[in-house]
Amino acid sequence: MMMKEDSISAEMRERLRVVSRALLRLHKSLLDDERTQFERVRGRIESSGEFLQLVLHDEWFAYLRPLSALVVQIDELLDDDEATLSKADALISEARAMLKQSETGDDEFGRRYKAALQRDPDVIFAHRDAVHILSANP
Numbered sequence: 001m002m003m004k005e006d007s008i009s010a011e012m013r014e015r016l017r018v019v020s021r022a023l024l025r026l027h028k029s030l031l032d033d034e035r036t037q038f039e040r041v042r043g044r045i046e047s048s049g050e051f052l053q054l055v056l057h058d059e060w061f062a063y064l065r066p067l068s069a070l071v072v073q074i075d076e077l078l079d080d081d082e083a084t085l086s087k088a089d090a091l092i093s094e095a096r097a098m099l100k101q102s103e104t105g106d107d108e109f110g111r112r113y114k115a116a117l118q119r120d121p122d123v124i125f126a127h128r129d130a131v132h133i134l135s136a137n138p
Contacts, residue, residue, distance in 0.1 A: 006084040026126040033120040
């Protein structure tokens with residue numbers, strides 16, 4: 001089978017898998033931190049089902065949805081036989097930009113992410129790992 005000129009290589013597919021895992025770890029750290037903050041303000045979340053419903057529908061967790069969507073897009077690209085290098089590069093660039101927003105804090109994601117970075121060591125470590133992976137040359 002001949003690869004199209006813009007098709008992603010096996011190496012890029014592996015890089016995308018590593019990026020996806022790093023972003024998932026960061027997402028989980030942010031969810032754990034937000035759950036703690038939520039429970040301090042609104043009371044204990046009784047079940048994982050209730051937590052899932054809150055994550056999906058409550059405005060408290062809405063700022064995390066773009067990160068969730070990005071992970072889904074990366075995973076969908078990995079499953080796509082027609083995946084292109086330009087799409088892969090665009091998703092990696094989007095991830096870099098999203099994590100960089102934490103430095104400026106000039107939108108909802110950036111503000112909330114920056115706050116989580118300042119209070120939760122797990123978020124700090126997951127952020128550091130994701131930034132390191134995203135900044136590595138392919």
